[in-house]
Amino acid sequence: MDGTAEAGAGGAAREGAAAVFSAIEAAPAYRLVFHAIEREILEGRLRIGDRLPTETELAHRLGVHRSTTREGLRLLEQSGLAERREGRRLYASLPRTDDLSERAQRALSLSRVSFDGLWRLLRALEPAAAALAAERIDAETIAALEANLARTADAVEAGRSVTQLDLEFHALIADATGDAAWRLAREPSAALLFPANERMLPRLAQSGARLLTAHRNIFDAVRAGDGEGAERWMRRHIDDFRRGYVLAGFDPDEPVSPVGAPESGDETRRPGRIEARPGEQGGDG
Amino acid sequence: MDGTAEAGAGGAAREGAAAVFSAIEAAPAYRLVFHAIEREILEGRLRIGDRLPTETELAHRLGVHRSTTREGLRLLEQSGLAERREGRRLYASLPRTDDLSERAQRALSLSRVSFDGLWRLLRALEPAAAALAAERIDAETIAALEANLARTADAVEAGRSVTQLDLEFHALIADATGDAAWRLAREPSAALLFPANERMLPRLAQSGARLLTAHRNIFDAVRAGDGEGAERWMRRHIDDFRRGYVLAGFDPDEPVSPVGAPESGDETRRPGRIEARPGEQGGDG
DNA sequence: GCTCGTTCTTTGTCCGACAAACAGACTAAG
């Protein structure tokens, strides 16, 4: 087995009767590697948490070169099905939902969704989430919400930003539903919409206090198991949010802000930044 | 520059005054490559649709070996920011939402969400989507919906499965809202929930006909711009769905079906399947 | 029994090479 995959070459000929010709595409070997391992995980032969075989072993078993294997592993890694633990080893893992929503959020922010589009979505989701949360909430989440409220109170009093705490509050409510689907559904939009608060705050007096009151009402209803109340308060809260946005002079039909510069997400404080070489200055085309 | 990145090695020493020690982690060079290119795209220096420089050029400019560059490119590829067009070349691109939701769906299906959890979510989303769709729908989507209804009618008459068409109908409604956020929010859950139809159908007479009628009502309202009507019909449709599920004898508190075997998704018809070598039979740890 | 240095493994990178696919330029045929 040497050089190019014999994958794509043969097999396309022999046009019989009703030829359909659905664009044949030969996957490169590194992608086959990816799918092969993916399969092992999805079909349970490699369980979540299991260590993957070493690169050399994989290369050997799959009959490809180690470099090729590594490329496949990168795909696997980025797909969330393999994860580095303690630095080096790769372990089979479930795609992390926060990772997924982060990506979704990025996709959204690049696709010019309007404030109102997001708002309508969350207006549908959040009240329903609150209602379900009221049915299912557990002690742990109650404690987390209480802590969140306390910190929010502090922040409001000190005049600090409450955006992060706001996001967290709503995320906790979603978590309280006990189903990952909720979190996944709302997170990207929420992460894009709620930070608008940041821009409203300077223009609206006591908006922080209003937010805190609203959160408290919602929390009380949720803790009391009052689904209907939780839903109602949440809806009011969301409506109030939009009202504030308009009042502050923003246009809800505009695409939501481009989020500005990518502020220090993951690994931004990289030690040795790769620099372009002085030599040639690119030009691709 | 040879061998290991000097990234992680040096630089950790020199403990001055108030040392904080925030877990330094040296990203391997291939990840730095990934982030470097990612940045170029996110910050607009590489615009969506632009061809990426060739691997050799990238390697040269970033000062790493081509193999390393390729690993970084695989990460980029899987993250959705680079895409193959016409087979080979890589182009900067936006993460495709259907790709994202596919992954989200997989994550969900592995995390044991209950039927009811999903159902509650969609019961909140779908009616709201229909309402918004009624406000914003355009001719093109109307045509697509009409085509969908026609095919659904055929399928019902012929007794074929309508699951795919059902999914498509709802996705089209979501698309009609004009905001990608809706699609992203509902797709994973919908893809997991609606196929339950498949299992109900054999146990419930005329359920296909009911579905068709419901879709028609929703469509009529949407086309007429009747948001309230669309919302009402959709809600009924969703409620009906759950009723059928229970009636058919399934327990809505159970985790939704594990989707069974991964039926021929992408690239399953791979030409040269990679096989394990006869030699050693793995055993890791 | 626990710590320390020594070996073995595994990952991260690099070097170099080459076949096949592709894009173009050019040429022969209709």
Place this chain on the structure above:
DNA sequence: CTTAGTCTGTTTGTCGGACAAAGAACGAGC
């Protein structure tokens, strides 16, 4: 002049092999 075929340079996909550093495993010494 258009169409089909040929040649050529570029780019990707893979492969072979090498080596440093980080961890892990292991045995010697306190």
